[in-house]
Amino acid sequence: MERFLDILASQFPMITAGLSAGIMVFARVLGFIRFAPIFNRKEINSIVKIALTLIFTVILVVAFKPVNPPQGFSPTLGIVLNLAVGAMIGYMAQLVLIAVEAGADMMNMQMGLSSAMVLDPTTQSQTSILGRFFAFMGILIFIQVGGLYWILRTLIKSFTLFPMYATTIPLDQIVSMNYLIHLSSNVLFMGLQTAAPILLATLGQDIILGVISKTAPQVNVFQLSFLFKPVLGAAIMVWILPMMVNIITDYFNSFAGAM
Numbered sequence: 702m703e704r705f706l707d708i709l710a711s712q713f714p715m716i717t718a719g720l721s722a723g724i725m726v727f728a729r730v731l732g733f734i735r736f737a738p739i740f741n742r743k744e745i746n747s748i749v750k751i752a753l754t755l756i757f758t759v760i761l762v763v764a765f766k767p768v769n770p771p772q773g774f775s776p777t778l779g780i781v782l783n784l785a786v787g788a789m790i791g792y793m794a795q796l797v798l799i800a801v802e803a804g805a806d807m808m809n810m811q812m813g814l815s816s817a818m819v820l821d822p823t824t825q826s827q828t829s830i831l832g833r834f835f836a837f838m839g840i841l842i843f844i845q846v847g848g849l850y851w852i853l854r855t856l857i858k859s860f861t862l863f864p865m866y867a868t869t870i871p872l873d874q875i876v877s878m879n880y881l882i883h884l885s886s887n888v889l890f891m892g893l894q895t896a897a898p899i900l901l902a903t904l905g906q907d908i909i910l911g912v913i914s915k916t917a918p919q920v921n922v923f924q925l926s927f928l929f930k931p932v933l934g935a936a937i938m939v940w941i942l943p944m945m946v947n948i949i950t951d952y953f954n955s956f957a958g959a960m
Contacts, residue, residue, distance in 0.1 A: 721776070722767030725865035727758045728780045732787030733856050738798045739840060739849065741791065761857070770866050779866060786863050787856070793884060794852045798839050800888045801949055802828075804895030805835035811896070811903045812934035831938075835895075839949060846953045891952055898941050899934050906933055 731754050734740040740750065770779070809829035828836075843849075893900075910926055938945075 718767045718769045719762060721770050722765065722865060723758055723762050724776065725779050725783045726761050726765075726860075727754060729783035729787035729859070729865070730754045730757045730761070730856070732784040732789075733791045733852075734787075736788050736791030736795055737852055738791075738795050738843060741795065761860070765860060765865075774866055774868075778868060782863075782867065782869075783865060786859055790852070790855055790859055794848075794855070796884045796888065797848075797953065798836070798843060800891035800952070801839035801895065802832050802836050803888050803892030805829065805831040807892050807896040808899045808934065808938065811900050812931050838946075842946065842949050843953055846950055848953060887952075895945060895948060899937050902933055902937050903930055906930065 734750055734754055740753070770776075806829055809831040812831075906929055907926070910929075
């Protein structure tokens with residue numbers, strides 16, 4: 702393959718430059734779309750994803766004014782590295798939305814709805830009903846605050862930090878370890894912050910039911926908890942939903958400068 706590219710480069714330099722750059726850009730955009738929020742959803746047909754990848758590739762190649770690859774450049778290594786960089790950027794953006802789903806899973810467990818699970822086509826795994834609800838709400842808020850613009854800007858910026866013909870990935874420039882730890886730890890922090898009102902309310906209910914169980918043993922507290930927890934949790938969630946929207950919006954905005 703490398704010999705074929707060398708012969709093609711000597712005969713058609715402009716076509717070869719555009720073709721070589723297009724392959725590298727296509728690999729990076731493909732890895733990005735595979736893991737980035739919104740683009741990675743299974744509801745979007747694979748043909749549509751490939752078409753978006755081709756459109757982004759053509760736009761980026763024209764914008765960057767492609768040049769011929771350096772001597773001794775390995776196309777296979779370049780494709781693998783560009784695919785890895787695109788996947789890394791998409792996964793870090795997805796971590797921001799995973800934090801919202803973590804809070805929904807905490808609420809779902811505390812409300813006693815763990816048995817009500819549905820299939821998430823995005824991850825091909827069982828997920829909670831509240832998890833699906835907050836996942837869709839998080840996506841809508843993410844789009845509303847300009848999340849698509851942030852992640853696409855990050856993808857374009859990656860070509861400055863990691864050129865398409867680079868042979869090593871500068872991890873210290875693309876993402877710092879402290880930032881990655883901050884993103885990962887926010888999954889638990891944001892989940893607790895979102896689910897805190899329902900967790901506290903259901904904890905108070907458990908204490909009250911425990912006192913009733915000790916003072917009136919004939920009352921079947923175990924059966925009452927199955928009735929009261931979902932009703933109380935749903936009522937509180939509807940009451941604080943506008944505040945949750947503001948919390949999630951502020952959380953997304955806090956990453957606007959970093960993306």
